[in-house]
Amino acid sequence: MNKTMMNILACPIDKNHPLELYEIIEKDNVIFEGALFCPKCSRFYPIIEEIPIMLPDELRNKKQEMEFLICNKKNLPEKIITMARPWHL
């Protein structure tokens, strides 16, 4: 996703805006890997292969997201890795 998307993205659960952006792989203002974090409800949303995955809890892929957290343990802040909703390490 392009970083300018941050101007319009809101949390799908509580509509909170703005969200926090944590970049893992970025080039020319495009985020290839990263995470979005909603400070209101503490949910995180992974950005995988450029796509922000912003789904309600019941449609989220726990297995894929746990693997994402394990892979990025050192790249994302503690509040996501060990405390974020709907799951964390």
Ligand SMILES: [Zn+2]
């Ligand atoms: Zn939220």
